Amino acid sequence: MRHAVFTHIDPELLPVFEELRAREPIFHSLEFGSTHEDFARSTAPEYWEVGASGRRYSREFILANTEKIQSVNAAAAGWQCSEFGLCRLGTDVYLLTYTLRQNDRLTRRSTLWQSTAEGWRILYHQGTIVAAEEDDVVLS
Numbered sequence: 001m002r003h004a005v006f007t008h009i010d011p012e013l014l015p016v017f018e019e020l021r022a023r024e025p026i027f028h029s030l031e032f033g034s035t036h037e038d039f040a041r042s043t044a045p046e047y048w049e050v051g052a053s054g055r056r057y058s059r060e061f062i063l064a065n066t067e068k069i070q071s072v073n074a075a076a077a078g079w080q081c082s083e084f085g086l087c088r089l090g091t092d093v094y095l096l097t098y099t100l101r102q103n104d105r106l107t108r109r110s111t112l113w114q115s116t117a118e119g120w121r122i123l124y125h126q127g128t129i130v131a132a133e134e135d136d137v138v139l140s
Contacts, residue, residue: 006097009086013094017086019120020096020113024081026125028074036066042121044114049125052107078103092116093123099130106130 009017023032027039040063047059072079083099092115100107108130112123 007083007085009084010088013086013088016088016094016115017084017096020086020094020111021081021084021098023113023120024096024098024111025074025079025100025109026111026122028072028079034071036063039063039066041118044121044123047122047124050127052127052129081109100127 023029023042026042027034032038032042043059043062045059047062049057049062051057074081080101081098082101083097085095085097087095089095089112094113094115096111096113098109100109106129107127109128110124110126112125114121114123
């Protein structure tokens with residue numbers, strides 16, 4: 001059974017949610033670009049991430065390797081995002097969470113987004129592999 005604490009979105013955040021949902025999974029939407037310049041524009045200077053492997057990646061590493069990494073169009077590959085949650089952490093900072101199914105691989109994703117005068121940019125991202133779908137726990 002899924003619990004609403006994992007997928008809660010306040011109604012007043014629905015416009016923000018629609019904008020951010022369209023940008024996920026990050027770096028895998030042709031609509032928002034797949035070039036070095038697109039990645040640089042969409043990430044904050046202090047951006048970093050934790051991959052599903054647990055390895056940490058700096059923005060500099062990602063930018064230096066964008067040309068080497070084969071870009072995947074999530075929609076064309078049949079990847080499915082579900083179980084979204086969104087909360088406001090500050091005036092212009094939001095935490096978007098969701099589950100991503102990439103064929104047989106299931107991960108939980110978290111992205112910290114910041115609204116700026118230039119548009120949305122990513123502060124942090126994390127992906128965690130799900131070992132069992134029935135592992136969600138909420139204490140009552």
